Amino acid sequence: MFRPALILFCFVGLSLAGIPWEGEPRPDQWWIDRHESYVQNSVNNRDIPILFYGDSITEGWGGPGRETFDRVYAPLGVANYGIGGDRTEHLIWRMNYGEVSGLSPKLCVLKIGTNNIGANSEQDIAQGIQTVMNTLKFHMPNIKILLLGILPRFNAEQTAMTDRINNYIKGADNGNDIRWFDMRDTFYLGDGQFATELYDPDMLHLSSAGYAKWAEVMNPIFTEMLNS
Numbered sequence: 001m002f003r004p005a006l007i008l009f010c011f012v013g014l015s016l017a018g019i020p021w022e023g024e025p026r027p028d029q030w031w032i033d034r035h036e037s038y039v040q041n042s043v044n045n046r047d048i049p050i051l052f053y054g055d056s057i058t059e060g061w062g063g064p065g066r067e068t069f070d071r072v073y074a075p076l077g078v079a080n081y082g083i084g085g086d087r088t089e090h091l092i093w094r095m096n097y098g099e100v101s102g103l104s105p106k107l108c109v110l111k112i113g114t115n116n117i118g119a120n121s122e123q124d125i126a127q128g129i130q131t132v133m134n135t136l137k138f139h140m141p142n143i144k145i146l147l148l149g150i151l152p153r154f155n156a157e158q159t160a161m162t163d164r165i166n167n168y169i170k171g172a173d174n175g176n177d178i179r180w181f182d183m184r185d186t187f188y189l190g191d192g193q194f195a196t197e198l199y200d201p202d203m204l205h206l207s208s209a210g211y212a213k214w215a216e217v218m219n220p221i222f223t224e225m226l227n228s
Helices: 006-011 027-046 054-060 066-076 090-099 122-139 157-173 207-226
Strands: 050-054 078-084 107-111 145-148 178-181 188-190
Touching: 027 078, 027 090, 050 054, 054 066, 054 078, 054 107, 054 178, 066 078, 066 207, 090 122, 107 122, 122 145, 122 157, 145 157, 145 207, 157 178, 178 207
Parallel strands: 050 078, 050 107, 107 145, 145 178
Antiparallel strands: none
């Protein structure tokens, strides 16, 4: 559960680069408030069937992706626990401090890691993503995880980096309760060319069309996992 004194203690050293597989909070009060809202939501809704977990790209289902979310996912009871700017270490901390306590959803759609790029090595980011999955399984042993690849971003050089991280983590797919799904070729056309209509101008976040396309390409494996 939430422990304010421990949070203050954990803020010491936050100026240092985070370790992707060691849980760490962020010092911003708005972030603590958001975390606490998710904790309270879990307390009030123990029967959440599906979780979306991640950073701002996941959070965007409540922004540019809202029309698609309300049409496709809200009727299924999906809870969106995305927070903009989060890295793997932040998700680990959030889970360890109450966000998933007492829950037993059937499926988690996990998208995380893009914000670790530039702060951590590719192998360390992959280890952080694996630890996020391990933490999900620790708290919710029966959950199925749909692990999404880090999306192409910015330019060809950055996209090559996401490709290498994705190559590390795709081996987590066991064909059963952990499945890997990569939307790379939907968003990146190759040779430095992107499907720009699917992105915001920053070439990191998604447009409303991007969220509609995400749902379209993910839904076959999403539905398979949900119904199996």
